[in-house]
Amino acid sequence: MARELIKGNVAMAEAAIRAGLExxxxxxxxxxxxxxxxxxxxxxxxxxxxxxxxxxxxxxxMVYGAACTGAxxxxxxxxxxxxxxxxxxxxxAGTEVPAVFINVMRGGPGLGNIAPAQSDYYxxxxxxxxxxYHSIVLAPASVQEGIDMTMLAFDLAEKYRSIAIVLTDGSxxxxxxxxxxxxxxxxxxxxxxxxxxxxxxxxxxxLSSIYLEPVDEEKANLRxxxxxxxxxxxxxxxxxxxxxxxxxxxxGFGTSGRVALSAVRxxxxxxxxxxxxxxxxxxxxxxxxxxxxxxxxxxxxxVEMNTGQMLEDVQLAVRGRVPVEFYxxxxxxxxxxxxxxxxxxxxSTSKLSLDTDPRFAWLERTxxxx
Numbered sequence: 124m125a126r127e128l129i130k131g132n133v134a135m136a137e138a139a140i141r142a143g144l145e146x147x148x149x150x151x152x153x154x155x156x157x158x159x160x161x162x163x164x165x166x167x168x169x170x171x172x173x174x175x176x177x178x179x180x181x182x183x184x185m186v187y188g189a190a191c192t193g194a195x196x197x198x199x200x201x202x203x204x205x206x207x208x209x210x211x212x213x214x215x216a217g218t219e220v221p222a223v224f225i226n227v228m229r230g231g232p233g234l235g236n237i238a239p240a241q242s243d244y245y246x247x248x249x250x251x252x253x254x255x256y257h258s259i260v261l262a263p264a265s266v267q268e269g270i271d272m273t274m275l276a277f278d279l280a281e282k283y284r285s286i287a288i289v290l291t292d293g294s295x296x297x298x299x300x301x302x303x304x305x306x307x308x309x310x311x312x313x314x315x316x317x318x319x320x321x322x323x324x325x326x327x328x329x330l331s332s333i334y335l336e337p338v339d340e341e342k343a344n345l346r347x348x349x350x351x352x353x354x355x356x357x358x359x360x361x362x363x364x365x366x367x368x369x370x371x372x373x374x375g376f377g378t379s380g381r382v383a384l385s386a387v388r389x390x391x392x393x394x395x396x397x398x399x400x401x402x403x404x405x406x407x408x409x410x411x412x413x414x415x416x417x418x419x420x421x422x423x424x425x426v427e428m429n430t431g432q433m434l435e436d437v438q439l440a441v442r443g444r445v446p447v448e449f450y451x452x453x454x455x456x457x458x459x460x461x462x463x464x465x466x467x468x469x470x471s472t473s474k475l476s477l478d479t480d481p482r483f484a485w486l487e488r489t490x491x492x493x
C-alpha cells in the first residue's frame with residue numbers, strides 16, 4: 124500500500140479499526156481527542172460500536188464489560204483521564220480479559236497542560252491500579268510505529284488475556300508523517316472457554332475479579348504472575364543504534380529516544396563512540412540487554428521527558444557496574460538534540476561517580492544553568 128501523510132492520533136485510530144476493533148468507549152481530552160473524533164465517524168460507518176461515555180470512569184467500565192465477551196475493545200485518553208480509569212484497569216486485569224488502551228501523555232501532575240510529556244511511565248509500567256498485576260506497554264517513536272504498535276497491542280492483549288497500552292505523547296499524537304496503513308482485517312471472534320455470550324443452552328460462565336477466599340485470590344495472583352513470566356520471556360522488544368563499538372549508551376523511549384538518535388548521530392560525527400538503546404516495550408523492559416551492555420561500556424545516559432522514571436529500571440539492570448547519568452525535561456518540554464548532545468559530550472569527558480544520585484545531580488546542574 125502507498126504511504127500517506129497522516130496525523131499520529133488519526134493513524135492509531137485507523138490502525139485500531141483495521142486490527143478488528145469492534146467497540147470503542149471513550150471521553151474527549153486533549154491531546155488525544157482526534158482518536159475519539161475519527162472513531163466517532165468510522166465505527167458507525169462500519170456497523171461497529173462507538174460510545175462517547177459520560178466520563179472516563181464510565182468508559183473504562185464499558186470496556187470491561189465488552190472485553191468479557193471476547194470482542195476487540197479499546198479506549199483512549201490522556202494523563203488525567205487515564206488516572207480516572209485506574210480502578211477499571213485493576214478490575215480488567217483481575218478478571219484476566221484482554222483490552223487495549225492508548226495514552227497520549229501530557230504535562231502534569233494535576234491538570235497540568237496539553238504539552239507532550241512522559242511522566243505517566245510509572246503509572247503504566249507499575250500497573251497504576253490497586254493490587255498485583257502487569258500491563259504490556261508499547262512505546263512508539265513515530266507515526267508508523269504508532270500504527271504498528273496499535274495493531275500489535277490487540278494481538279498481544281488477546282494472546283495473553285492482558286491489558287496492552289500504547290504509551291505515547293502529545294508530540295506523537297499531533298505530528299504528521301508519511302506512514303503506511305495496513306489492510307483491513309476481518310472482524311473475527313473465535314469462541315473460547317472463557318468468553319461470556321449469553322448463548323442459549325450453553326453452560327453458564329461467570330467472569331469476575333472477586334475471590335472472597337484469600338487462598339483463591341493468591342492462586343489467581345500466582346496465575347497472573349506466571350502469565351507475566353511468559354510475556355517477559357517472549358515479548359521484549361527494543362531498537363539498537365550504533366551499539367557494536369559504543370563506549371557510552373543512551374537509553375530513551377518514544378519521543379525522547381527519537382530526539383536522542385539525532386544527538387547520537389551528531390556525537391558520532393565528532394568521534395564520540397556512543398550508541399542508543401530505545402525500548403519498544405517499556406513493559407516488559409529490556410533488562411537483559413542493558414545488563415549485557417553494562418559489562419563493556421563506560422556509562423549510560425537516560426533521557427526522558429520527566430524527572431527520572433525509566434531511570435530506575437535502567438539502574439536496576441545496570442546494578443551499579445557503571446555510572447548511570449540522567450537528563451530530563453519535565454512539564455511538557457521536549458528536549459532538543461543539541462541539549463542531549465551537550466550531555467553526551469559531558470559524560471564522555473567527565474569523571475563520573477557511582478555514588479551520586481543521577482536525578483539530583485541533574486537537578487543541580489539544571490538549577491545552576493537556569
